[in-house]
Amino acid sequence: MSESGRRGPNNNGSRDSGGGQGNRRSGGASKRDAQGRERNRGPQRGFSTNAPSQRTRRADPARLVAFEVLRAVASEDAYANLVLPVRIREHRLDKRDAGFATELSYGALRGQGTYDAILSACVDRPLDQLDPAILDALRIGAHQLLAMRVPAHAALDQTVGLARAVIGAGPSALINAVLRKVAARTLPEWLDLLLDGENDETRIASLRHAHPEWIVRALRQSLVNHGRPASDITDLLEADNAAPVVNLVALPGLGSLDEAFENGAARGELVEGSALSAGGDLGRLESVRNGTTRVQDVGSQLVARAVAGVDLGHGTVAGEKWLDLCAGPGGKAALLAALANENGATLLANEPAPHRAKLVRQALGAVPESAWTVRTGDGRDVGKEQPESFDRVLADVPCSGLGALRRRPESRWRRSPKDIGDLGPLQRELLNSAIDAVKPGGVVAYVTCSPHPAETTAVVGDAIRKREDLELLDAGLAMDAVSLGGSLGAGHDKTAQLWPHVHQTDAMFIAIIRKKP
Ligand SMILES: C[S@@+](CC[C@H](N)C(=O)[O-])C[C@H]1O[C@@H](n2cnc3c(N)ncnc32)[C@H](O)[C@@H]1O
Numbered sequence: 001m002s003e004s005g006r007r008g009p010n011n012n013g014s015r016d017s018g019g020g021q022g023n024r025r026s027g028g029a030s031k032r033d034a035q036g037r038e039r040n041r042g043p044q045r046g047f048s049t050n051a052p053s054q055r056t057r058r059a060d061p062a063r064l065v066a067f068e069v070l071r072a073v074a075s076e077d078a079y080a081n082l083v084l085p086v087r088i089r090e091h092r093l094d095k096r097d098a099g100f101a102t103e104l105s106y107g108a109l110r111g112q113g114t115y116d117a118i119l120s121a122c123v124d125r126p127l128d129q130l131d132p133a134i135l136d137a138l139r140i141g142a143h144q145l146l147a148m149r150v151p152a153h154a155a156l157d158q159t160v161g162l163a164r165a166v167i168g169a170g171p172s173a174l175i176n177a178v179l180r181k182v183a184a185r186t187l188p189e190w191l192d193l194l195l196d197g198e199n200d201e202t203r204i205a206s207l208r209h210a211h212p213e214w215i216v217r218a219l220r221q222s223l224v225n226h227g228r229p230a231s232d233i234t235d236l237l238e239a240d241n242a243a244p245v246v247n248l249v250a251l252p253g254l255g256s257l258d259e260a261f262e263n264g265a266a267r268g269e270l271v272e273g274s275a276l277s278a279g280g281d282l283g284r285l286e287s288v289r290n291g292t293t294r295v296q297d298v299g300s301q302l303v304a305r306a307v308a309g310v311d312l313g314h315g316t317v318a319g320e321k322w323l324d325l326c327a328g329p330g331g332k333a334a335l336l337a338a339l340a341n342e343n344g345a346t347l348l349a350n351e352p353a354p355h356r357a358k359l360v361r362q363a364l365g366a367v368p369e370s371a372w373t374v375r376t377g378d379g380r381d382v383g384k385e386q387p388e389s390f391d392r393v394l395a396d397v398p399c400s401g402l403g404a405l406r407r408r409p410e411s412r413w414r415r416s417p418k419d420i421g422d423l424g425p426l427q428r429e430l431l432n433s434a435i436d437a438v439k440p441g442g443v444v445a446y447v448t449c450s451p452h453p454a455e456t457t458a459v460v461g462d463a464i465r466k467r468e469d470l471e472l473l474d475a476g477l478a479m480d481a482v483s484l485g486g487s488l489g490a491g492h493d494k495t496a497q498l499w500p501h502v503h504q505t506d507a508m509f510i511a512i513i514r515k516k517p
């Protein structure tokens with residue numbers, strides 16, 4: 001598991017302590033740095049001598065935000081990346097505290113499997129018999145102790161204070177006792193202890209890198225299926241545990257990255273018109289507020305540009321009709337619509353969920369309306385209703401999202417192998433509809449944000465085998481053609497697969513199917 005916090009300085013956590021003795025003993029005010037990391041260096045494993053009841057009763061706002069995020073994820077099935085910014089605003093955290101809350105909530109969620117294994121060794125009953133709120137407080141405490149290098153006394157005082165403030169006085173003694181046991185070892189020492197005598201590589205990787213075993217197996221199989229060595233798995237799992245850089249795209253012909261560059265963004269090296277954000281609130285940029293510059297993973301940018309860039313043999317895309325079959329929330333549709341607008345083509349963006357169709361309209365808001373239309377409906381019907389009508393079709397189908405685990409810290413623990421099987425029929429029906437909707441001579445790009453063979457090559461292989469009028473174009477070459485360096489090395493067996501540990505993008509898959517003229 002990533003120990004990102006170990007590179008950072010320490011936080012004695014006492015700034016918002018409410019004046020507990022333990023904090024005064026820790027020696028000086030805490031200051032989080034600009035990333036929300038801590039200042040004081042070096043291991044400080046001394047504990048407060050006060051009983052939990054004598055220590056701080058106030059919840060540090062940043063820890064409270066992290067706790068609320070974990071609670072919402074566990075009890076309301078919420079998404080951390082959506083809840084966190086709302087809670088940060090509600091609690092009016094400054095930049096440093098927001099950084100600390102982000103690292104704490106994302107880290108505790110990502111590391112949940114590993115922390116639960118450690119906590120199980122420290123609690124005298126099965127974890128599912130604990131009050132879920134206590135378990136979340138323990139996970140937050142464990143992440144501070146094991147991966148953020150918050151001094152033990154601060155992690156203890158503050159987590160116990162949090163528990164007293166939001167759960168009640170009773171559990172604080174239990175939390176104090178359990179976290180003292182957790183703090184007795186470093187993360188590497190815990191891993192060595194828990195893995196003593198273990199020979200199963202999957203189990204070892206699962207615990208060390210905090211991924212469920214079935215996902216370790218699935219990702220290893222995906223690597224091999226897409227032509228990479230199985231030994232890449234460690235780098236891939238580590239990349240899933242690192243915070244992704246936020247990428248920006250300037251809509252072609254409409255947006256500019258100048259304002260982003262003035263605010264510290266760096267030029268993107270993989271694809272034209274992209275930038276790596278310097279962080280902070282992007283809403284302060286006028287170009288982001290007016291929608292001409294958007295947040296979008298570089299993998300998604302490459303895929304959308306590859307669809308628009310395939311040479312259909314008639315030299316120009318002017319007058320072409322494009323279809324985005326599964327458009328919500330509209331990231332790729334916005335880029336496609338801007339490219340269509342620039343080149344005299346038009347885009348139909350389809351999305352069945354009305355609230356997501358609304359998001360698509362918002363995403364397309366900066367592009368002249370003459371270039372696009374939104375359809376709210378089932379993509380499976382489009383092929384029948386509008387057969388052989390489109391020159392280019394993007395089928396960015398619903399998938400397990402195993403390629404975007406770094407963005408959604410809780411999703412790895414929510415997903416199950418059954419999800420992959422359940423999605424298969426819908427993915428196949430959507431691809432068949434896309435194939436029905438494309439004109440002879442046109443192309444369908446089948447895209448997933450998952451590298452899993454059952455969602456990628458198996459679906460495409462089934463579609464190709466069923467009909468004689470289809471051929472696979474070389475998606476690796478199509479991606480290279482729109483990349484700045486000219487060689488992404490993503491191609492394999494005519495499909496292409498991006499990887500977080502190789503390309504620093506989400507693990508997007510793309511196959512480009514041409515309907516023979
Ligand atoms: C992977 S997301 C698409 C992401 C989008 N292309 C983007 O770049 O923002 C899949 C989308 O498919 C939609 N979807 C689910 N069932 C569908 C169906 N039967 N027909 C069309 N779209 C569907 C989901 O609501 C979701 O918005």
